[in-house]
Amino acid sequence: DSGSVTASPRQQDTEYLCPVQIGSPAQTLPLDFDTGSSDLWVFSTDTPRSEVNGQTVYDASSSSSAKRLSGATWKISYGDGSSSSGIVYLDTVTVGGLTVSRQAVEAAKQVSSSFSRDTSSSGLLGLAFSSINTVSPNQQKTFFDNAMPHLDAPLFTADLKHNADGRYNFGYIDKSAYTGSISYTPVDNSQGFWGFTATVDGTDVTGIADTGTTLIYLPDSIVTSYYSQVSGARYDSSNAGYIFPCGSSMPDFSFNVGGGGGGGGTVTVPGSYVNFAPTDQTGQTCFGGLQSDSSIGISIFGDIALKAAFVVFDGGNKQLGWAAK
Numbered sequence: 001d002s003g004s005v006t007a008s009p010r011q012q013d014t015e016y017l018c019p020v021q022i023g024s025p026a027q028t029l030p031l032d033f034d035t036g037s038s039d040l041w042v043f044s045t046d047t048p049r050s051e052v053n054g055q056t057v058y059d060a061s062s063s064s065s066a067k068r069l070s071g072a073t074w075k076i077s078y079g080d081g082s083s084s085s086g087i088v089y090l091d092t093v094t095v096g097g098l099t100v101s102r103q104a105v106e107a108a109k110q111v112s113s114s115f116s117r118d119t120s121s122s123g124l125l126g127l128a129f130s131s132i133n134t135v136s137p138n139q140q141k142t143f144f145d146n147a148m149p150h151l152d153a154p155l156f157t158a159d160l161k162h163n164a165d166g167r168y169n170f171g172y173i174d175k176s177a178y179t180g181s182i183s184y185t186p187v188d189n190s191q192g193f194w195g196f197t198a199t200v201d202g203t204d205v206t207g208i209a210d211t212g213t214t215l216i217y218l219p220d221s222i223v224t225s226y227y228s229q230v231s232g233a234r235y236d237s238s239n240a241g242y243i244f245p246c247g248s249s250m251p252d253f254s255f256n257v258g259g260g261g262g263g264g265g266t267v268t269v270p271g272s273y274v275n276f277a278p279t280d281q282t283g284q285t286c287f288g289g290l291q292s293d294s295s296i297g298i299s300i301f302g303d304i305a306l307k308a309a310f311v312v313f314d315g316g317n318k319q320l321g322w323a324a325k
């Protein structure tokens, strides 16, 4: 089996949403595919009306294939402090034509304010490792883990784009989606994430590939040295990040993956991607797409990096492949 689904950017590439079919008859919800977490959760008819702000909701009672997973609950919090919790159903889930018949669909009974405010997203589809799924007392598997045994190849690929629709494919590598060769590097999933090591200016950086994180968060030394090349760039505590004049021409940002004997491959993030967005309506000052990881505790190669590459999340061989495009 295989699947292929469009990933549409929202709010200047802040997040990417994909249509997911749940239940019978199908209810289509736009979900944020997140390789930084492992719960598939949705706004639902169980979510308080006061917390629903136009989002499409999942109604288990109108799905003939939905079955309550009795006694099961979930509760998750994310790196940005947002959180949600609720109950669990098993139902049929289809992504880009790829169907999993008994997928744990986690219905929200509570969502934090940032989810209520994000009117375009109906929830998340976690694509990290199932070891960090939050369902209790019996942990549940991710959509990818459930699908993997049926896939033509035990992998999925992320092809996110800047201000344009991209794509997630499951079970195959689309050779027309990238240029040159794919450089592979081993994945450390000990924390449940797609952990890997890249080299930036000769310095090894261990981080995670996270489609659910908007920006790139790396060690201070790398970030400081990058912005030292941009006149007027400075760390601004009120914005909690590096800002610079919006007219600045930003240097490209490159990192090497799989740098073993074969020299590996280089991913180059165009400087224009590092000019993430204006900090206010005047458009004078802009916020950087590369920020320090010092307040996070983990380095994250988020969407700013991922949209500069074609990325293979290889669950069978526990490796990450990166190619230019």
Ligand SMILES: CSC[C@H](NC(=O)[C@H](Cc1ccccc1)NC(=O)N1CCOCC1)C(=O)N[C@@H](CC1CCCCC1)[C@@H](O)C(=O)OC(C)C
Pocket: 014, 015, 032, 034, 035, 036, 037, 077, 078, 079, 080, 081, 082, 114, 118, 124, 193, 210, 211, 212, 213, 214, 215, 217, 296, 300
């Ligand atoms: C430093 S980690 C921060 C990361 N969140 C983010 O990157 C959020 C994503 C978002 C998009 C749209 C609306 C609301 C939130 N964006 C964000 O904090 N931004 C502030 C800086 O400007 C860019 C936007 C995060 O928490 N990622 C989550 C998934 C994310 C999906 C969207 C809803 C909120 C949760 C997950 O990948 C995660 O926790 O990863 C861990 C491993 C850090």
